[in-house]
Ligand SMILES: Nc1nc2c(ncn2[C@@H]2O[C@H](COP(=O)(O)OP(=O)(O)OP(=O)(O)O)[C@@H](O)[C@H]2O)c(=O)[nH]1
C-alpha cells in the first residue's frame with residue numbers, strides 16, 4: 001500500500017487512474033506556448049494516432065489542424081478565466097493508418113495548471129451520428145413527400161381544370177345543339193343532369209340527383225312506362241314518338257338512350273326539344289286535314305274556316321255540292337266542332353222515301369198510325385235531341401214532310417204521326433243537297449219558306465276537278481286508309497298514276513276517287529300503284545281539261561258567261577238558256593242576280 | 601508556401617462533403633452520411649505561379665438540430681456557400697450563413713455554388729434569382745458534385761480571390 005503523499009506527483013495518482021479508465025489523453029501546458037507534456041500514460045489510441053515520444057514535450061498544434069485552431073480558442077480558459085471550460089465539439093482525424101476517427105478536446109485550468117484533454121469519441125459519436133442521420137433522412141424524406149404531393153396536386157389541379165374545361169365545352173355544345181342530357185348509374189338513378197335539362201323539368205339539381213331518372217321527369221304514366229322500358233332495352237334507343245313534359249312551358253321531347261362509353265352500365269340520355277316541330281306538324285295537319293276532310297287548296301281552307309264559324313252558332317246550314325264531294329263530312333265537322341259535339345249526330349237520307357215513311361222516320365209514330373206501325377216509335381228528331389240532325393238530299397223531301405219540317409224549325413217541337421200533342425225538341429238541323437234548291441222553288445217542288453229557314457248559312461263544296469291540287473294529298477290519304485283497312489302494304493303512287501288521277505274529271509268526286517283507289521289497291525301486284533291498276537274508265541274516258549260545264553256548276557256563272565250566251569243568242573233568252581244548258585227560269589233568276597237588264 | 605483556411609457553409613445535405621470529396625479525391629457517393637462536427641481536408645493547388653494549400657473545413661450542415669459554431673469560422677480567409685438547387689430554402693440558409701460569416705470574419709472573399717446541377721429539371725431556384733445575387737456582386741456557380749461540373753473552378757476561383765485579397 002502506498003503511503004499518503006502531499007506531493008504534486010503523488011496527488012496525480014487518483015485522477016490519472018480515472019482518466020485512464022475514461023480513455024482520455026491529458027496534457028499539461030508547458031509555459032505559455034503550444035508545448036505540452038502528457039500526464040501519465042496516454043490511452044492506447046494515442047500511439048496509433050500521433051507520432052510523439054512519451055517523454056519529451058509535445059508541440060500540439062502540428063498534431064492536427066483542428067487542434068491548432070483549438071489552441072487559439074482555448075487561450076481564454078488558460079489565461080484569462082480559470083473557471084472556463086472550452087469544448088471543441090466533435091472533429092475528425094485520420095489515424096496513422098488513414099482511418100477516420102472522431103475526437104473531442106477540452107481546455108480547462110485545474111490547480112493553476114493549464115490542461116488539455118483529448119478524447120476519442122468514436123462510440124459516443126456513432127450513436128449521435130445515427131440519431132442525427134435519422135432525423136435528417138426523415139427531414140429529406142418529408143421534403144420529398146411534400147414535393148411529390150405538391151406535384152400531384154399541381155397535376156390534379158391541371159387535370160381538374162382540363163376536365164372542367166371539357167365539361168364546360170360539352171355543356172356549351174349541348175346548349176348549342178339544343179340538347180339536354182342526363183347520365184344515370186346502373187340502377188337508373190340520375191348522376192348528372194345538364195342545366196338545360198334542369199330548366200326543362202323546372203327542378204333544382206339537388207332534387208333530381210340520385211332519383212330514378214324517369215321519375216324526375218314531369219311526364220304522364222304512359223310516357224314513364226315507355227321510358228322505363230326503353231331504358232331497360234338494349235341501347236342505343238330512340239323515342240318512337242315525342243313525350244310530353246308538363247310545366248309552365250309544356251314541351252314535346254324526343255329522347256335517345258346511349259351507353260356511356262366509359263362504363264357500359266351507365267346510360268346517357270339525350271333530350272331534344274321538339275316542341276316547335278310538334279307545333280308546326282300540328283299546324284300542318286290542321287291545314288291539310290280538318291276533321292276527316294282532306295285538302296289544303298285555298299277553297300278547302302276557306303271551307304274549314306266557314307265550318308269553324310258556323311260551328312260556333314246554332315243556325316241551320318245548307319251544304320251544297322255535287323254528289324261525292326263529302327257533304328256529310330262537312331256536317332260531321334260542324335257538329336264535332338260545335339258545343340253539341342258530345343250529343344248525338346244523326347244522319348238521315350231523305351231521298352227515295354215516301355211521305356209516311358220519311359215522316360215516321362223523322363218524327364216517330366204512334367202504334368197504328370199507319371199500316372205496319374205496330375209499335376210506338378220515336379223518330380230521329382227525338383234521337384238527336386240536344387245534338388245535330390243531318391238531312392241529306394233535302395231537295396228530295398216530299399211536300400207534306402217539308403211542311404212538318406218547317407213547323408219543327410219554327411216551333412222547335414215535333415208531333416209523332418198519329419199523335420196530337422207536340423213534343424219539345426232541341427235539335428240543330430244541317431241539310432245538304434246536290435240540287436239547285438232555287439230552281440226547285442221556282443219549279444214549285446220545294447217550299448220557299450223552308451229554303452229560307454234552312455239556308456241561314458250555306459257552304460258550297462267545290463267539285464274535285466275544281467281543286468285538283470288536293471288530288472295527290474287525297475289519293476295518298478285514301479291509299480293509307482284503304483291499306484289500313486285491307487292490310488295491304490302499298491305505300492306509293494307511280495307518277496304516271498298520279499298524272500292519271502290529276503287529269504281525270506271525277507264526276508263522282510272524292511267518293512269516286514276513293515273507289516278508284518280501292519280498286520287499284522285490290523288490283524295492285526307491287527308496292528306501288530301503277531296506272532294499269534286503276535279502273536278502265538279513268539284511262540279511257542276523254543281527259544277533262546275544260547272548265548266545269550255550266551250544267552255541273554250549281555252556282556251562278558260569272559256575269560261574262562251570261563252576257564256571252566245572251567250575245568250568241570242575240571238576246572233570245574230561251575236560246576241563251578239552251579246554250580248555257582239551264583232552264584229559262586234559272587237564266588232569268590241569274591240575270592236578275594247579276595243585275596243584267598232582263599227586259600226583252 | 602501559402603496555406604489558407606476556407607469553410608464550406610450551407611444547409612444540411614446540400615452536398616458540402618460531396619463537393620470537398622469530389623475536389624480532393626475525385627470521388628462521389630450517392631449515400632448520404634451527415635457530417636457531425638468538423639472534418640478538415642487539405643489540398644494544394646497552383647494558382648498562377650503559386651502553390652496554395654487550402655485547408656478545407658467541411659462543416660456540418662445548419663439546421664434545427666445543429667447550429668453553426670462561430671468559432672469554427674475563425675481564421676478563415678474565405679468561404680464557400682453551398683445551396684441545393686432542388687430546395688429553394690437552402691438558398692435562404694446560405695444567405696443567413698453568409699450574414700453570420702460576414703459578421704464574424706468581416707468582408708472576406710466567398711463564392712456561392714448551387715449544387716446538383718445534374719438535376720436541373722427538379723430545380724426550384726431559377727436563373728432570375730441567381731441573376732439577382734450576381735447583381736449584388738456575388739460570385740455564383742452552378743455545378744454538380746456528382747458529375748464534377750463546376751467543382752474545380754469553384755475552388756480555383758476562391759483561391760484566386762484569396763490571393764487577390766491578401
Ligand atoms: N444528384 C446529386 N446528388 C448530390 C450531389 N451532391 C451531393 N449529392 C447527394 O446529396 C446528399 C448529401 O450530400 P452531402 O455531401 O453529404 O451533403 P452535406 O452538405 O455534406 O450534408 P451535411 O453534412 O448533412 O450537411 C448525398 O446523398 C449526396 O449523394 C450532386 O451534385 N448531385
Ligand SMILES: [Mg+2]
Pocket residue numbers: 616617618633634635658659660661
Ligand atoms: Mg457533410
